[in-house]
Amino acid sequence: MAWPRTSLRLSIALILSLTLIVVSGRTMPKRETLNIVLGEETEETPEPIPTPWPEQFHALMVMNNTNKPELQVVDLWYDWPNGCNLNLIQNQLGKLLHDVEWDNGTSYYYTLGVGDDGGRECCIMHFPVGILRPNWLEGANYLGQSYVDGFLCNVWEKVDFIWYYEDVVTKRPIHWLFFTGMSAHVMTFEVGAVLEDSKWQAPAHCFDKQAEHGTPEQTSLLRPPVASV
Numbered sequence: 001m002a003w004p005r006t007s008l009r010l011s012i013a014l015i016l017s018l019t020l021i022v023v024s025g026r027t028m029p030k031r032e033t034l035n036i037v038l039g040e041e042t043e044e045t046p047e048p049i050p051t052p053w054p055e056q057f058h059a060l061m062v063m064n065n066t067n068k069p070e071l072q073v074v075d076l077w078y079d080w081p082n083g084c085n086l087n088l089i090q091n092q093l094g095k096l097l098h099d100v101e102w103d104n105g106t107s108y109y110y111t112l113g114v115g116d117d118g119g120r121e122c123c124i125m126h127f128p129v130g131i132l133r134p135n136w137l138e139g140a141n142y143l144g145q146s147y148v149d150g151f152l153c154n155v156w157e158k159v160d161f162i163w164y165y166e167d168v169v170t171k172r173p174i175h176w177l178f179f180t181g182m183s184a185h186v187m188t189f190e191v192g193a194v195l196e197d198s199k200w201q202a203p204a205h206c207f208d209k210q211a212e213h214g215t216p217e218q219t220s221l222l223r224p225p226v227a228s229v
């Protein structure tokens, strides 16, 4: 008969829970006393808010499209005081695409025709909004904490456009995921790093008569496709 075994298990479970109650009963008052002595409030802590981006930084990122096989290594240079943002997008065994975005709404997408680049292409786009502001995550909905890439993160969501993961301890961005399925994993994050001026200049072939002028359909890595973020 299985009955005696079950009752043995029940007794063990009971003893364990009683022990837990005793242990927690003992520790709880101690903590409360400590809080009162230290004059701390026992109220819940307010929801964390995303750390604004540094005004200038350089990040190396691995991008993975979760919807289709597409891997990229991206060098991101963000420069708010100079009103520009540069993404150097290395497609896996493919083109190295330069994406220079200016705060006046003009973006240059080009290749330089080196190696596997596939020629010297350029596309100029005009967006109704400029580059992201350092506080662009303001007003995002806090979703709680979760591990990503092995880091414990605070997680926010903004207008069903982006899910953003920030390290709880260092406050550095670890990961973000766009509604398109494109996801970024931050590999390095150098606060204050600035790219030399010459690297921001779009090449001459962008100013040929033949240079393509695009419409803002293409979703850039950071610039929202609509002015809603």
Ligand SMILES: *[C@@H]1O[C@H](CO)[C@@H](O)[C@H](O)[C@H]1NC(C)=O
Pocket (backbone or CB within 6 Å): 064, 065, 066, 067, 071
């Ligand atoms: C990219 O994302 C897909 C789908 O989520 C996943 O199966 C794959 O392992 C990822 N690849 C890398 C290199 O992270």
Ligand SMILES: *[C@@H]1O[C@H](CO)[C@@H](O)[C@H](O)[C@H]1NC(C)=O
Pocket (backbone or CB within 6 Å): 102, 104, 105, 106
């Ligand atoms: C925006 O600024 C860039 C860089 O100075 C320039 O190349 C581009 O022509 C400007 N666009 C507009 C619409 O003024």
